[in-house]
Amino acid sequence: MQEKTAMSFKWLLTASFINSFALGFIWPLTSIYLHDQLHQTLVVIGWVMLANALGQMIGSVISGRLFDRFAPFVLIQIGVGVMIVAQVAFIIWHSWPVYPLILVVTGLFSGWNTAAINSYGTQINNRDGRYVFNMLYFIANFGMVFATAIVGPIYAFGIIWLFVISLVMYSFLFWIIRRHFNFSIARTKADVKISLDQQLSVWNKRLIWTVIIGLGILWISYSQWLGNLSVYMSDVLSLPLWQYSMLWTINGLLIAAIQLTMNGLNLVASRRAMWIQIFGGIGFFGLAFLVLPFVNNFTGFAIAMIITTFGEATAFPMIPALINELTPNGLKGRFQGWAAAAPSAGRAFGPLLGGLMIEHSGYHQMFFAAAGIVLLALIGVAIMVMWGYRFTTHYEQ
Template sequence: MSIWRSYPRSLKVLLLAMLVNSTGMAFLWPLHTIYITQGMGKTLSEAGFVLMLHSGAEIIGSFLGGYLYDRIRGKRTLLLAVLTSASLIFIISIGLSWPIYILSMVLLGLGIGTIFPPIYALAGVVWKEGGIKSFNLIYLVLNFGVAVGTSLGGIVAQFSFRYVFWVNGLTYLLFIFIVWFALDEREPVYEATVKEDAALTPKKEVRHTKQSFHSLFILCLGFMFCWVTYIQWQTSISNYMHQLGFPLSAYSALWTINGLLILLGQPLIQWFMARLKRPVKWQLLSGVIFFILTFALLSHSQSYGGFITGMVIMTIGEILIFPAVPAIADRLAPLNRRGMYQGLVSGAANVGRTIGPFLGGLLYDGFGPLVLLYSCIFICGFALICFGTYQRLQYTQKEISTVKVHK
């Protein structure tokens, strides 16, 4: 409780809003396919097509969210995105014809994608001295909300899919209430300084921005590769386990382990990384190595114990990578482009989540699970290269220093 009291009020509000949002979203996103196939009577391929469009719209929404943050600030961007998402959820709940449903899902993806860049941009603003700790807390709360939402969503869906949409919509309205009345976003105080510095040393300012953007691009490329492999756990690996004869309950238990490890192990792992006092680049590299070990293990083991061990190893890698990337982006971002940089990070994750299932399906169906697993190791190698080299494009040695990690 004393640790909670030490956090800035605006960060607490942001964490509460993120908890509400992630819980509401987790009510619905695992059930989209079931709703389309069972509730609307469509085929699995049709459901996959709609979800692909939805994910593609989230990519665009990520860039839009970052752009709007830099133009109209985070609070207004969040209110606009969440109000749009809530309206679409309630519209979908009334029952729509197939073409209108597809359009609504695309617009919903656009709204949902717009939410996350301002969340992460604000996390770097409301507690600047916290360094990476703000992003660790956002990541922890996000996963806690997902664990709660997914467990409750299935229960509610047993009564009616409409209730699931309503609960999701109500959480969006609660999110709006929290952000509107409780989030205190101070006006930026750096704009005049930035303009003045640019007038004094325009070439240096432009060069710094260009080098930081190039570093961010390499970082995001590595992040995308990580997501391409990570998403296989939710798609191809589930089919692989079914092919081996494991029941759905055995697969679901792996995600329970994942959630518990994140909630219980994330603070411990981050404390350990802080004690090591190593540059955050080594945290990223370590995380990718854990990813590689996971797929290497699965390629040589078909036992359920192997899948449990693989999930444990993968979760450790996830804890090391996923909060660190937006924290580094916040460190790289020029003062007036924080939103754009977080938009690119969110966009990279969405690209990985979009192309990962398609690529995994092609490899699995065409060549089998072993080729898919070896390909994931190969893809992780590209992530390793990206994370190992992104800092080389920085302008000065001071600018390539690690994200500040506090004990």
């Protein structure tokens, strides 16, 4: 197969969309399937979801490190190839206890593939890095929202059909990768030395790890939206489940509108705009949790979700973009892997921490605690940026 000379941004976005779309047929209904069809307790389901999220985190870290050391083209083919095999396994074995074991494997390699795609994004040389990661974030969310919108009706015909569709999508993704991802990454001897010796300036390291840890903290709070809030709305406030689902429709549509507007107006090209997005986005994100204790109807939750989405859509894409700016070519994959692992860590431990807080103090105190840790993340990132950014070395593509 002929090797290309540069990564195509169009095909990278296509791969990101298909990867998220295919993944959207696997995990959204996992809890319902485990509870209603496999008759597992909520405690067991919690452990399964924890193992899946930890798998995503580990896969992201491993994939990012390997991206800098080995052939990325082989790396991503392995990841997508395993996901194809996993879908076949799901079709054949989807009973207890094999189903959760396969689910952990899919968690590992979904994290693997996401980190690989983000690492490929660092190799787009004809676009500004902030624009690249804004678009990657938008297209991945769009794929997930599109999948979750249709997964419910398809599930009514049997869970096997979800795995069949996912198998077709991953097979298509493998074909795209074979045709459009085989290009040479120019690495100098200095890049290799950096990759092996892990040499990076002190302030680059400090800032990179600050934003990665901050992203993980934000996802600890965000994970309350993904799980505990649905229980709060349905069991405590007796609101119908469709209203909770509608919040995510609002989230997906608003992310698309925000990202397309910012990219259309070229707002992401400015470094000043990047700081506004990061600080303002984190601030909005925390503000929503201060709203939640005082609302008890769909309108109030919709307002809180709109505030959350403004924060998410502006701050989250800028963190991998900033990491890209602060890492040389030989270390980009490693730290993009950690950036992809941070949300998985938040999803792994957030529901557990939120559940403990709810049992001890109730939902309202959990919301205030979520706002508090977001504030701590904002203060930590702001201090490190204002103190040390001027001492960092920049690596523009």
